[in-house]
Amino acid sequence: MGLSIQGIQKSFDEKVILDGVTFDVQDGEFVSLIGPSGSGKSTLFGIIGGLLEPEAGDITMAGTSIVNERGHISYMPQQDALFPWRTILDNVVLGQELHGKVDKTQAKEMLEFAGLGDVIYAYPHQLSGGMKQRASFIRALLSPQSVLCLDEPFSALDEFTRLDMQKWLLKTWEAHRQSILFITHSIEEALFLSDKIVILTNSPAKVKEVIDVPFARPRDESLLLTEEFLIWKRKVLDLVAKRAV
């Protein structure tokens, strides 16, 4: 059930934002999308989600076009977007309520696994930022769609929580292996988490480079300090900076 983005073209008020963006997310692949602020990453998500209509191009999932159709992907926004009047348990099954069947037993198991066992019946405002993001990710995982789109899910968290969340996300994802498209500003985060990194240029956004990340899985924190990791980080940094020339 791979996702394929083909030549997506999008402008707002005559200004071209996305100019022929093309790349694939294979089945079970973790792909990061990096690019300057305002380059159009969230706009691309809006198109994938069917909220925005592209002027040209196609998006297919397992071979069928899903352009302008909603409900084919699961989504995790930057702000947790948990519903304040729902308990954590009722929040994480929301995706299932919208599509498919609610399975509270499975939801409880996943919450336990995520270390949220004690707050199953609590309300979002009683949780810390990191806990809310975890609940939000579980909501995305539990939704029946096979492709997850994550828009800078950790950018609102502090440094320590973010590293914890990255490790936790890796562990959780490696157990489930769904296709993920992940927007981030952090090269380090992209290298640590993904199989493939798509680098976008700024105004208009095109795919500048697609990098295959060579690190074996399962990965852990120690990877961040290896020589190899630093070399790759340098390499990606150079590629991103090349834009100026």
Add this chain to the structure above:
Amino acid sequence: MMKRFMERGWRSVVAILLVIVFWESTVRIFSIEEWLLPTPSAIVRELFAVWPTFYPHLLSTLLLAVLGFLIGALFGLTVAMVLHSFDKVRETIYPFLILSQNIPIIVLAPLLVIWFGFGTLPKFIIITIACFFPITISTLGGLQQTNRELSHYMLMMGASKREMFWKLELPDAIPSILSGLKIAATYSVMAAVVSEWLGAQQGIGVFMTIATSSYKTPRVFVAIIVTMLLSFLFFSVILLIEKLLKRFVVRGGA
């Protein structure tokens, strides 16, 4: 709850007591005639004296206000939902809704009597109109200003219009709906009393008119104070409902 009230409410209680003491002593010191301004103690005495005859009037107003409020609330909520669902209708009607909110009921009341006579119908119309506007306006406001992050999530997830309404817009609007209900609850008592001025067999409004025309000023004050208490009671019932719906109202910080 009780403790919080004691901590915050004592100032108001002291203020009311001070006003009463001031009132009582001023009237006594300047020996103001009772038909001009009765003392608080005279009003309380009058309340007990007149209670057996007053009681049926109170019940009749209470019934009128409750029924009128329920009809107005039902009507107001329905209209808000319809206006919310149909953009074109809303854009057309909304300016009139705001304009008509400025029509004073007291002016409208005699007209309604001309059109509908002295029965209960014009009374219900008055109360319904009084309750309907605050509820419609605040409900519509709540429904139109849905949390943007939540609605973006729902849209990205492919929620239908129906799911958007029941799972997001309506629960998100509950605080606004409640504040509309609170205003309407106090209006309903006032509107009920006003509607009884137009001519009725029974009710606080009737009691008040009779008392005024015979210069029984303490009785007028009894009617005024009971009307206030009744409004406060209505308001408290809505507060209680708010407590029951706490999870929709308490949002915590961002």
